Amino acid sequence: MITVETTALSIQRLTRRYGPLTAVNEVDLELAAGQFMALLGPSGCGKTTLLRLIAGFEQPNHGVIMIGGRTVVGPCGASVPPEQRRIGMVFQDYALFPHLSVAQNVAYGLLRGPDREKRVQELLALVGLTGADRRMPHELSGGQQQRVALARALAPRPTLILLDEPFSNLDAGLRQTVRSEVRQILRREGATTLFVTHDQEEALSIADIVGVMIDGKIVQVAPPRELYERPANRAVATFVGAANFVPAIAQGMVAQSVLGPLPLVQSHFGPVSVMIRPEMITLTRDEESPHRVVERNFFGADVRYEIVLGDGTPLNARLAPWHDLPIGARVAVSVRGPLVAFAEPK
Numbered sequence: 001m002i003t004v005e006t007t008a009l010s011i012q013r014l015t016r017r018y019g020p021l022t023a024v025n026e027v028d029l030e031l032a033a034g035q036f037m038a039l040l041g042p043s044g045c046g047k048t049t050l051l052r053l054i055a056g057f058e059q060p061n062h063g064v065i066m067i068g069g070r071t072v073v074g075p076c077g078a079s080v081p082p083e084q085r086r087i088g089m090v091f092q093d094y095a096l097f098p099h100l101s102v103a104q105n106v107a108y109g110l111l112r113g114p115d116r117e118k119r120v121q122e123l124l125a126l127v128g129l130t131g132a133d134r135r136m137p138h139e140l141s142g143g144q145q146q147r148v149a150l151a152r153a154l155a156p157r158p159t160l161i162l163l164d165e166p167f168s169n170l171d172a173g174l175r176q177t178v179r180s181e182v183r184q185i186l187r188r189e190g191a192t193t194l195f196v197t198h199d200q201e202e203a204l205s206i207a208d209i210v211g212v213m214i215d216g217k218i219v220q221v222a223p224p225r226e227l228y229e230r231p232a233n234r235a236v237a238t239f240v241g242a243a244n245f246v247p248a249i250a251q252g253m254v255a256q257s258v259l260g261p262l263p264l265v266q267s268h269f270g271p272v273s274v275m276i277r278p279e280m281i282t283l284t285r286d287e288e289s290p291h292r293v294v295e296r297n298f299f300g301a302d303v304r305y306e307i308v309l310g311d312g313t314p315l316n317a318r319l320a321p322w323h324d325l326p327i328g329a330r331v332a333v334s335v336r337g338p339l340v341a342f343a344e345p346k
């Protein structure tokens with residue numbers, strides 16, 4: 001079988017400035033048809049601005065945006081209006097029309113005709129709301145409203161779905177269920193999705209691919225596991241999960257540190273910071289060890305230990321709850337490698 005991968009979204013050198021501030025800085029981004037990409041970054045890094053540029057609610061200073069192979073923002077500033085970009089959007093606040101029923105909300109973007117009712121029923125079935133046609137938005141729970149908003153966005157079969165922090169108004173328990181439901185619905189519909197979030201766990205758990213944005217720039221695009229295990233730099237490493245950095249001197253594939261020789265994933269020479277995720281660490285009681293436990297916090301599923309290494313470097317470890325090391329205990333530290341290292345300026 002031959003599969004042809006088409007590009008649903010292609011962005012080149014996209015830039016948006018607000019006075020002296022560059023909110024989106026020379027961004028290049030590609031999204032293949034059917035992919036689900038999370039755009040992850042700290043508050044104020046430019047995620048929403050990027051989404052608004054793609055949707056056409058903002059105009060860039062320069063750059064090119066192509067959606068489904070069609071140029072919607074051209075190199076000379078020519079711009080296709082939002083309603084002609086074949087985009088579906090779901091925002092944080094659901095934004096359903098309060099005076100329209102569920103079915104009317106879903107039908108909103110569809111042309112009148114014999115297929116309209118059929119498509120509405122198809123979408124209601126897809127989002128698990130068959131029979132809710134006549135209900136009004138205020139009669140629905142937050143999760144149900146979010147599913148109606150998604151059905152409405154998907155109804156006209158857009159080339160691209162944009163989701164801006166769609167789960168942030170839901171409480172923690174509901175949030176997990178709704179996001180996995182939404183993910184399944186989008187997968188069944190084969191929709192191409194760009195999903196903005198500042199929640200790294202959310203991005204890692206539901207996306208096919210994650211783009212990390214920091215200070216207006218996309219700094220890394222990778223599948224979740226690769227992003228977590230091989231972050232491109234220290235900023236990504238600390239934003240995507242917790243990370244310890246242990247100073248060491250690299251000699252090829254091994255770095256010498258206060259923890260002894262540490263195996264590396266890639267050859268380095270000279271001063272480096274070795275990244276160690278808290279769950280890669282094992283601690284065992286050892287009265288001769290120079291490393292000691294200075295704090296511990298019980299979380300139920302695991303326990304977080306704060307260690308001070310012999311040279312004063314702090315280290316966080318997360319261990320299964322049956323480990324019971326008291327504050328003050330001397331511990332031997334072993335680390336599951338190989339590990340990523342970042343060169344330190346000399």
Ligand SMILES: Nc1ncnc2c1ncn2[C@@H]1O[C@H](COP(=O)(O)OP(=O)(O)OP(=O)(O)O)[C@@H](O)[C@H]1O
Binds near residue numbers: 018045050
């Ligand atoms: N209309 C505007 N005028 C001036 N500055 C703006 C405007 N819109 C956004 N900014 C600034 O651009 C930067 C990026 O904002 P943006 O809303 O895109 O970030 P974000 O990553 O989506 O943040 P959050 O997660 O908090 O929503 C911020 O410093 C913001 O203050």
